[in-house]
Amino acid sequence: MAVANNELEKVIIQSVLEELAKKGLLPSKGKDHVMSSASQDTPLYSNTSSEEMVTFPPLDEMQISKPFNADAVKAMKKSTPARIGIGRAGARPKTMSWLRFLADHAVAQDAVFLDVSDEFLKQNNLMTVQSAVTSKDEFLTRPDLGRRLSEEAVKTITEKCEKNVQVQILVVDGLSSTAIEANIPDLLPALMQGLKSAGIKVGAPFFVKYGRVWVQDPIANLVKADVIVSLIGERPGLGTAESLSAYMIYQPNEKTVEADRTVVSNIHKGGIPPAEAGAHLSDVVQQILTAKASGVKFNQQK
Numbered sequence: 001m002a003v004a005n006n007e008l009e010k011v012i013i014q015s016v017l018e019e020l021a022k023k024g025l026l027p028s029k030g031k032d033h034v035m036s037s038a039s040q041d042t043p044l045y046s047n048t049s050s051e052e053m054v055t056f057p058p059l060d061e062m063q064i065s066k067p068f069n070a071d072a073v074k075a076m077k078k079s080t081p082a083r084i085g086i087g088r089a090g091a092r093p094k095t096m097s098w099l100r101f102l103a104d105h106a107v108a109q110d111a112v113f114l115d116v117s118d119e120f121l122k123q124n125n126l127m128t129v130q131s132a133v134t135s136k137d138e139f140l141t142r143p144d145l146g147r148r149l150s151e152e153a154v155k156t157i158t159e160k161c162e163k164n165v166q167v168q169i170l171v172v173d174g175l176s177s178t179a180i181e182a183n184i185p186d187l188l189p190a191l192m193q194g195l196k197s198a199g200i201k202v203g204a205p206f207f208v209k210y211g212r213v214w215v216q217d218p219i220a221n222l223v224k225a226d227v228i229v230s231l232i233g234e235r236p237g238l239g240t241a242e243s244l245s246a247y248m249i250y251q252p253n254e255k256t257v258e259a260d261r262t263v264v265s266n267i268h269k270g271g272i273p274p275a276e277a278g279a280h281l282s283d284v285v286q287q288i289l290t291a292k293a294s295g296v297k298f299n300q301q302k
Contacts, residue, residue: 065087073085081270104238107241108236111178113136115209120181129149129150130150130153130209131153131211131215133145133146133210138210139210146215147214149218162203164223165225166201166225167225168228169203170231171188172211172216172232173209174213174233174235176241180231180244182242183242183244187244187275187277190274190278195286198286200289216230227249227285229246240268242268244267244268246263246267249261251292259296262284262295
């Protein structure tokens with residue numbers, strides 16, 4: 001997937017640089033430049049090593065000329081990944097700020113439109129089932145179908161999944177395949193190890209394609225698990241496309257509402273590191289099992 005991400009970013013940046021070069025804003029050789037990743041302070045590089053490098057300024061670098069209070073701007077930039085203090089050229093953003101914006105937008109689109117790779121699922125030993133959604137377009141336009149299981153998925157889960165476990169873990173693509181591939185390799189082993197060390201019976205984790213949060217409810221009914229943990233890719237933004245959340249529910253039924261779910265969000269390398277999140281989730285699941293409740297009811301017992 002990383003290769004696909006980079007290729008799409010290169011196409012977008014290539015076209016932007018060509019237009020800038022035509023307008024005299026970059027050297028003409030800029031048309032041969034491509035970008036490896038907007039989320040890192042890496043250079044735009046060319047196929048010819050002797051050509052001039054074009055680099056992005058660091059995210060925390062002051063880009064406002066003659067700021068009224070430079071210290072205040074620097075302090076704000078250190079406290080948030082938001083695009084502040086990036087300056088402007090007249091009424092427009094500066095060239096590098098605009099290029100970074102376009103590249104970050106491309107990364108966010110990749111996270112939504114690309115699927116979790118079969119190779120990744122195989123490497124992490126994740127069986128795959130699919131929601132009632134039949135295509136990516138339908139997934140984006142019919143959230144209700146992402147909350148249900150296909151007939152084939154029901155059959156697969158019924159035949160292959162262990163029943164009457166205490167905890168069942170789901171890996172759900174949600175709105176960011178990038179979040180799944182970036183976090184699951186470190187998060188899932190830490191979570192499994194923590195639960196098994198506590199003597200908790202855990203069903204084999206599996207992957208739900210085109211899934212939404214509520215798909216955990218029918219799965220809980222099929223496997224008869226006390227707690228379902230859904231590790232799901234969150235809607236990507238321009239700050240990161242790798243954010244993942246964990247939704248935990250205790251014995252859901254037809255009366256379950258959103259307030260019955262316990263959520264730990266912002267899991268990624270710039271938020272809660274995935275390995276640390278795995279250990280934390282293990283503790284939370286143990287508390288939910290003890291309290292026999294999740295969501296608001298769980299919080300009220302603390």
